[in-house]
Amino acid sequence: MDLALSAQDEAFRADVRRFLDEKLTPDLREAGKKTGGVLSDPPATTKWHKALYEKGWIAPAWPKEYGGPGWSEMQRYIFSSECARAHAPLLPNFGTRMCGPVLMKFGSPDQKxxxxxxxxxxxxxxxxGYSEPGSGSDLASLQMKAVRDGDHYVLNGTKLWTTHAHFANRMFCLVRTAQTAKPQEGITFLLLETSTPGFEVRPIITLAGDHEVNQCFFDNVRVPVANRVGEEGQGWTIAKYLLEFERGNAYAAALQAKLAAVREAARTERSDGAALADDEDFKRKLAETDIELQGLMVTEHRVMSQLAQGQNPGPASSLLKARGTEMSQRITELGIEALAFYIAPFEPEARKQGANVKPVAPAHGLVMMPQYLNSRAATIYGGSSEVQRNIMAKLILGI
Ligand SMILES: Cc1cc2nc3c(=O)[nH]c(=O)nc-3n(C[C@H](O)[C@H](O)[C@H](O)COP(=O)(O)OP(=O)(O)OC[C@H]3O[C@@H](n4cnc5c(N)ncnc54)[C@H](O)[C@@H]3O)c2cc1C
Structure with missing residues (x-):
């Protein structure tokens, strides 16, 4: 595979850089830089979403007929690399990457x-709203009940670890509409408004001190049958399709930007005359990580070219998910090594956008510890690494 940029791609990159220079205002860059988790928070994400929407770039992977920009896989890669390099806010992708593709494939014309x-x-x-207490890896065991009452379903139960439910006005969720011998067959996919009476969100604060995830409670929440996607009992098929998109993320571009930040930290952190960046052992670790990142990037290109030909990612998405998140953890570990004793201060206030608290850690170190802590969850959410390896063993290796 020739990874050199063509003249056309170079021109595209220049276009993207011009756009980012103009639209990525200092407050947005600050929000991006201070993000310790997977997603940045509103209002920065709302403002950045709007800027990309107005440009027609908000859903890079969507087909043109639905409002996508019609980019090649290389253009999409360039775009995400440039956004990561420029510290753009990290946008939630539950709409564009998950619910959108599901609706395109399974939604009714009205829903689309x-x-x-x-x-x-x-x-x-x-x-x-997929996971529940006791139903994460074993998702098919989910118990949230949806009982038909005229032209509504009545929902009772709970959903756990729901990322950004406290910002969301809508949820797509899996519910149990029947107790079947095969649990997968009794699951249905519903869309609901979080303002519906009986729906409650309670925060869960992460190890890094952030409010990202929640537990949601449902007490006789009435959802119109018209909000069902696909047929009753078809939820499992839809859920699996969605998970391929959730797991088939492109990680390499953002990880390269993170590795660059680690290099930078290693150049400046030590005061005993020799920077960590000159340490042979650390240099070897950086080089090994860099090489593995190149491997991940090539694999991502391969999967993206399948997507460009209209295929879905398939089980390769499990490979990307496992490798991408494990590499993310490795890079944050190198960041901790580079940052040395500056990992210690716990400074969530200094990470707020517009904060006037002077951080103890150097600017580039402010998010390294939160990112390290947050990335511990990366090999669990979206399906744990062990579960991804089971899928690879079964569907890719055939064992
Ligand atoms: C930060 C965060 C954000 C999340 N966001 C969302 C969200 O927005 N929406 C949502 O629906 N869910 C979300 N989740 C839930 C996530 O999908 C689940 O946590 C995940 O699927 C694992 O399920 P579990 O937590 O029940 O762990 P368990 O399934 O109980 O797993 C516990 C351990 O057992 C291992 N294990 C389980 N089964 C097997 C097996 N068959 N073979 C080998 N090992 C196995 C796992 O790898 C893990 O190490 C989030 C989770 C986290 C941590």
Whole structure:
């Protein structure tokens, strides 16, 4: 595979850089730089979403007919690399990467016409209601009940670890509509508004001190049958399709930017005359990580070219998910090594956008510890590494 940029791609990159220079205002860059977790928070994400929407760049992977920009896989890669390099806020992707593709494939014409434009414009903020206490890896065991009552379903139960439910006005979720011998067959996929009476969100604070995840409670929440995607009992098929997109993320571009930050930290951190960046052992670790990142990037290109030909990512998405998140953890570990004793201060206030608290850690170190702590969860959410390896063993290696 020739990874050198063509003249056309070089011109595209220049275009993207011009756009980022103009639209990525200092407050947005600050929000991006201070993000210790997977996603940045509103209002920065709302503002950045709007800027990308107005440019027609908010859903890089969507087909043109639904409002995508019609980019090649290389253009998409360039775009995400440049956004990472420029510290753009990390946008939630529950609408564009998860619910959107599901609606395109399984949604009714009315659902597509209503929801897809709202995902693009940012009018709706989605969250994902899959996991429950005791039903994460074993998702098919989920118990949240949806009982039919006329033209509504009545929902009772709970969803756990729901990322950004406290910002979301809509949730796509899996519910149990029947107790079947095969648990997968009794699952249905529903869309709901978080303002529906009986729906409650309670925060869970992460190790890094952030409010990212929640537990959601449902007490007789009434959801119109018209909000069902696909048929009753088809939820498992839809859920699996969605998970391929959730796991088939491109990690390499953002990880390269993180590795660059680690290099930078290693050049400046030590005061005993020799920087950590000159240490042979650390240099070897950086080089090994860099080489593995190149491997990940090539694999991502391969999967993205399948997507460009209209295929879905398939089980290769498990490979990307496992490798991408494990590499993310490794890079944050190198960051901790480079940052040395500056990892100690716990400074969530200094990470707030517009904060006037002077951080103890150097600017580049402010998020390294939160990112390290946050990335511990990366090999769990979206399906744990062990579960991804089971999928690879079964569907890729055939064992
Ligand atoms: C930060 C964070 C954000 C999340 N966001 C969301 C969200 O927005 N929406 C949502 O629906 N869910 C979300 N989740 C939930 C996530 O998908 C689950 O945590 C995940 O699927 C693991 O399930 P579990 O927590 O129940 O762990 P368990 O399934 O109980 O797993 C515990 C351990 O057992 C191992 N294990 C389980 N089964 C097997 C097996 N068959 N073979 C080998 N090992 C196995 C696992 O690898 C893990 O190490 C989030 C989780 C986290 C931590």
């Amino acid at each position: 016409a209503f929801y897809l434009p709202r995902i693009l414009s940012g009018d709706d903020y989605w969250c994902q």
